[in-house]
Amino acid sequence: MRIDCKHVWQHISEYIEGDVDAALRAEIDLHLETCEICSAVLDSTRNVVILMADDRVFELPAGFSRRLHERIDQELELH
């Protein structure tokens, strides 16, 4: 059975997670070899995932950690 683009898109996230079985992975790999669009969808989804994991995207507010530990110190003194 040859899978189509829509079928590949349905499994993109699991494919990135490495959470598809060997048979389906082989089908997707075969499709990707010849489908430029699905290859680009896979690359762009994976790249979005990689970029989101970068600590520079979501930074903690300045002084967050200091204020948190000051609050902890107050609690430790009480209890």
Add this chain to the structure above:
Amino acid sequence: MDCIRRILDGEKQLFHELIRPCERSIYLLLFSLLKNEADAEDAAQETVIKVYQNLHLFRGEAQFRTWVLSIARNEGLGRLRKQGVRKEESLDAASDEQSGDYTPAILTSWREIPTAALEQKELADLLRNAIETLPEIYRNIVILRDIEEMDIRETAAALGISEGAVKVRLHRARGLLQRELAPKLKAFAPKRKGLLWGRA
């Protein structure tokens, strides 16, 4: 568990080191719920105090961070209830049964990862805005799995949902982000000699 035992035995200052690796996850989860920096910080402080006060209840069945994040989530949801924000999670969760059908943004080749461009504020803003505008049930998953890089099991435990629901929501969230971000992020990708962007 050894660190927790020592804290409970009186070495209280060790609590600073115990909680430090969880700080960022606590804040980001609360920010995803409350969508406000000041509220998220206040709730993060309250969460950490509750963790300290209830440390004797931690039995080690779950990972410590998972336990901490479930306390953070309860703190955030409690604040939303007080603010009168209606939770629609059950409605959204019902749709988890549907297939993960979506139409992605159709592009031509995009293999470069523009991590260097993260130095530019616009790219980080673009990513942050896209994540912040996701529906809450998807935003939480993305924050824990893709930003804090927790595994599926830990994410499910922290949010009190099944691993299957995490996978379905993650798929949808990534699909929404790909559709929103990919066409815009491509402009930040480094250009290489001999590679033409935007080929049809």
